[in-house]
Amino acid sequence: MTSIKDIERTMDFHGEALDNIFETYRLMRENCPVGRSEKYGGFWFLSKSDDIFKVEQDAETYSVKPTMLVPPVADFPMIPIDTDLPELMDYRRILLPLFTPQALAKMEKPVRDISQDLARKFVESGSTDATAGFARALPTIFFSRLAGFPEKDWPKFDAWVDDILYERTVDPERARKAQDAVIAYFDDLIEKYRGRTIDEADTGTIMDFLLEARIKGEPLSRKELLSYCYLMFLGGLDTTAWAIRASLWHLAQDLDAQRKLRENPELIPMAAEEFLRTLSPVQAMGRTCKKDTVIRGQEIKAGDRVVLLFGAGNRDPEIYDEPEKIKIDREDNRHLAFGAGHHRCLGSNLGRRELVIGLEEFLKVVPEFTLGDPSEKWYGVGRLTLNFKS
Amino acid sequence: MKVLLDSHRCQGHARCAAFAPETFVFDDDGFSRVREGMEDVKPENQAGVRKACANCPELAISIVED
Numbered sequence: 363m364t365s366i367k368d369i370e371r372t373m374d375f376h377g378e379a380l381d382n383i384f385e386t387y388r389l390m391r392e393n394c395p396v397g398r399s400e401k402y403g404g405f406w407f408l409s410k411s412d413d414i415f416k417v418e419q420d421a422e423t424y425s426v427k428p429t430m431l432v433p434p435v436a437d438f439p440m441i442p443i444d445t446d447l448p449e450l451m452d453y454r455r456i457l458l459p460l461f462t463p464q465a466l467a468k469m470e471k472p473v474r475d476i477s478q479d480l481a482r483k484f485v486e487s488g489s490t491d492a493t494a495g496f497a498r499a500l501p502t503i504f505f506s507r508l509a510g511f512p513e514k515d516w517p518k519f520d521a522w523v524d525d526i527l528y529e530r531t532v533d534p535e536r537a538r539k540a541q542d543a544v545i546a547y548f549d550d551l552i553e554k555y556r557g558r559t560i561d562e563a564d565t566g567t568i569m570d571f572l573l574e575a576r577i578k579g580e581p582l583s584r585k586e587l588l589s590y591c592y593l594m595f596l597g598g599l600d601t602t603a604w605a606i607r608a609s610l611w612h613l614a615q616d617l618d619a620q621r622k623l624r625e626n627p628e629l630i631p632m633a634a635e636e637f638l639r640t641l642s643p644v645q646a647m648g649r650t651c652k653k654d655t656v657i658r659g660q661e662i663k664a665g666d667r668v669v670l671l672f673g674a675g676n677r678d679p680e681i682y683d684e685p686e687k688i689k690i691d692r693e694d695n696r697h698l699a700f701g702a703g704h705h706r707c708l709g710s711n712l713g714r715r716e717l718v719i720g721l722e723e724f725l726k727v728v729p730e731f732t733l734g735d736p737s738e739k740w741y742g743v744g745r746l747t748l749n750f751k752s
Numbered sequence: 753m754k755v756l757l758d759s760h761r762c763q764g765h766a767r768c769a770a771f772a773p774e775t776f777v778f779d780d781d782g783f784s785r786v787r788e789g790m791e792d793v794k795p796e797n798q799a800g801v802r803k804a805c806a807n808c809p810e811l812a813i814s815i816v817e818d
């Protein structure tokens with residue numbers, strides 16, 4: 363038997379550790395809500411919702427330097443995710459106007475059209491992999507257009523994202539090569555935008571906003587631009603794909619919920635929040651303690667790394683009734699899937715709409731579906747085999 | 753019933769817009785405030801405002817009962 367101490371010491375939230383992570387979270391919340399893992403150079407981890415919120419909102423005590431990602435996904439600081447206040451706000455302000463409720467209202471129709479088209483093709487093609495056919499395809503098409511990444515380049519994206527986000531804990535060398543390839547790609551793309559030798563230039567894309575941005579009168583340096591592009595590439599595609607895939611994975615097994623959402627599509631936004639709470643693509647993010655402090659009686663020293671286990675806080679019984687249960691009509695859902703405080707996910711409103719509209723259209727077009735391969739996991743962006751009668 | 757929004761806490765999650773779009777408005781950066789004249793919440797909007805309060809991740813919204 364593995365002891366609680368061993369589970370604490372080896373706490374991880376990547377790869378196979380996710381197979382039974384919800385049980386791990388429960389044990390940690392109950393036995394060592396402020397735990398200490400030896401992985402990735404050693405870190406404290408928080409599994410109670412209140413503690414996580416407090417740290418998120420406390421810029422005086424916590425920094426995101428050298429990086430929020432544990433383990434790192436780049437060997438340079440990423441903008442805006444690895445920058446602290448006050449610079450953080452200068453960077454965020456460049457793109458915030460793209461993701462306001464007003465701006466998102468204009469994206470409803472294109473997201474819906476793409477979703478409907480993909481769902482139809484998925485049914486007609488006779489394919490059964492809903493990840494490739496739908497969950498990954500929707501953000502690839504919609505987010506890439508919004509970002510201004512040319513369509514001919516899309517086929518290269520999945521492999522780069524997989525190598526950087528999923529291989530880094532298994533094969534760091536491969537992740538490094540992919541990082542270099544993505545940076546080289548954006549170096550070239552920025553050149554094309556600057557020279558206006560590209561159809562996407564001047565069409566209000568994320569690339570345009572970044573290139574036209576001024577901070578105290580100065581444009582972003584080449585390094586800043588590359589860093590921001592790299593983070594948008596990693597943050598905008600895979601997260602949404604995971605959220606859609608995980609929601610379909612759950613609905614394929616919970617046929618009552620699937621039927622209820624087909625009959626009452628107005629419940630889908632509420633259900634989507636519940637899927638984000640329980641099956642979120644970002645299970646954790648890191649901070650660095652700037653000065654000695656105490657959390658729940660545990661001393662934390664300046665320089666220590668602190669990991670916020672969003673996935674654990676999202677199932678905290680002090681916050682949620684029946685926290686382990688996925689209830690599509692849960693009304694009070696102040697979850698942590700997009701973090702909180704000044705680093706709140708910049709794309710949260712977009713991610714949400716892609717998930718909600720994606721699910722609405724999928725359920726409209728695809729008849730009742732079940733899980734085709736029970737060995738497929740709840741997490742990641744791997745294959746999702748769905749069985750349905752067409 | 754009155755609704756208050758602490759703009760220092762608001763981080764633009766826009767959950768309030770999802771539940772009570774009539775009560776909250778957004779600036780160009782996506783931060784929320786209570787729409788002018790909507791601080792006193794009409795009975796028909798109270799359920800939505802309560803949900804907005806319960807779902808705001810930053811605890812930026814508070815309600816004062818009469």
Ligand code: HEM
Pocket residue numbers: 418430442443444450454505593594597598599601602605642643644647672698699700701702703704705706707708709710712713714717
């Ligand atoms: C369902 C989809 C998504 C989830 C669950 C998600 C989750 C997260 C989380 C947990 C953080 C860290 C927040 C914190 O530490 O407090 C984050 C940061 C970020 N996300 Fe997302 N994200 C999603 C989609 C997107 C999309 C579509 C974009 C693209 C616009 C995006 C861009 C970013 C950026 C730029 C940051 C860094 C913000 C900062 O440090 O100020 N995300 N995301």
Ligand code: SF4
Pocket residue numbers: 757761762763764765766767768769782783784807808809810811812813
């Ligand atoms: S839900 Fe809360 S944090 Fe989000 S916009 Fe509304 S008031 Fe601001």
